Amino acid sequence: MAAESTSDRRASDIAAHRRRLDAALPRRRQAKKPAFPFGANWRRFLATLSEERIVRAQRSLAEFLGDGHLEGRSFLDVGCGSGLFSLAARRLGARVYSFDCDPECVACARDLRQRYFPDDPRWTVEQGSVLDAEFLEGIGTFDIVYAWGVLHHTGDMWRAMEAVASRVARGGTLYLAIYNDQGWASRVWRCVKRCYCLAPRGLRWVILIPAAIRLWAPTMLKDLVRHRCALATWRRCGEERGMSPWHDIVDWVGGYPFECARPDAVQAFYVERGFTLERLRIRTGRGCNEYLLRHSASHALR
Ligand SMILES: C[S@@+](CC[C@H](N)C(=O)[O-])C[C@H]1O[C@@H](n2cnc3c(N)ncnc32)[C@H](O)[C@@H]1O
DSSP states (O other): OHHHHHHHHHHHHHHHHHHHHHHHHHHHHHHHSOOOOHHHHHHHHHTTOOHHHHHHHHHHHHHHHTOSOOTTOEEEEETOTTSHHHHHHHHTTOEEEEEESSHHHHHHHHHHHHHHSTTOTTEEEEEOOTTOHHHHHHHOOEEEEEEESOGGGSSOHHHHHHHHHTTEEEEEEEEEEEEBOOTHHHHHHHHHHHHHHHSOGGGTHHHHHHHHHHHHHHHHHHHHHTTSOTTHHHHHTTGGGTOOHHHHHHHHHHOOSOOOBOHHHHHHHHHTTTEEEEEEEOOOTTSEEEEEEEEOTTSOOO
8 A cells, every 4th residue: 555655656756747847848948949139239239329320320211211201100110129210210200119029128229218208108119029919910000110130030030021011001111121141151140140149148259259250350351451440441330320330240140040031032022912112222241131112002901
C-alpha cells in the first residue's frame, strides 16, 4: 500500500513536472526568438535631438509627401520609434496618432509630445502592434498612414503590409519605407542581425564594431583619398531625415526580425489592393526603398 502510494506520488510528481515544462515551452520558445530592443536605441537618440534635426525631419516628410501643410488631415505613425516623425507631422498641422509595440518607444514618443505639445488633444500615443487586428480595427482610418522602416521588422512583413493598407481612408495616402532586397547580401545581414540579438548584451560590440567598420571604412577611405576629412560623409549622413549616423548603424546591425522586398513586388501587392504608386525612391545597397501610394477613392472596401 505504502509502495503503491510512493509510486503514485512519483507518477503525479512527474506529471506535474511535465505540465510545468509544457506550460513553460511556449514562453521558452518566445524567449528564444531574438528581437532588437529598438526603444533603448531611440532613447539614446533622443538625447541628441536638436531643433535642427526636427526641422530636417519635418522637411523630409513634407518633401516626400509633396505637401508642406497637413492642416486638417489625420496622420497615423505606425511603429513611431522615437516619435520624431509624429512630432514633424504634428508641427505640419496634422492630427496625429502614434503607436509602437515597444513600450520604451511609446515612452519616448510620449516624452516628445510632453516636451513640444503638452496636453495636446490632437496627438495621441499608444502601445500596439500593427499585427494586432483588433487594435488596428479600433483606431479607425487615416488620411496619411506612415510606416517608415517598420514593417520589415515585425516578423510578418506581408501581413503587416496588408494591415497598414486597411488603415488608409478612401483617397488617402500610404507612405512606406521597406528594406531593399539585395539578394545574398540581405541574407548575410539577416544572419549578422540575428547573431547580434542572440548575443549577450555585454558581447554585442563584438558584432557591432566589425559591422560598423564594414559599413563605413570604404566610405571613409574614399573621403580621405579625395583629400577630404575622413568624416565628411559621416557628418552628412542621416541629415536628410534628421537621424544620427551612429544610431542608424546600431539600428541597422541590430534590427531584427528582418525582411526585405523588391520594389516591383511591393508595387504589385498594393496595385492589387486598389493603390496607385505615386512616387518611388529606390536605394541601392542596404537602405530602404520609399513608396508613396494613393488609395483609389472608388476601390471597393477592403
Ligand atoms: C527602425 S524603427 C523606425 C522608427 C520610425 N518609424 C522612424 O522612421 O524613425 C522600427 C520601429 O518599428 C517598431 N515595430 C516593430 N514591430 C512592430 C509592430 N509589430 N507593431 C508596431 N511597431 C513595431 C519598433 O519597435 C521600432 O520602433
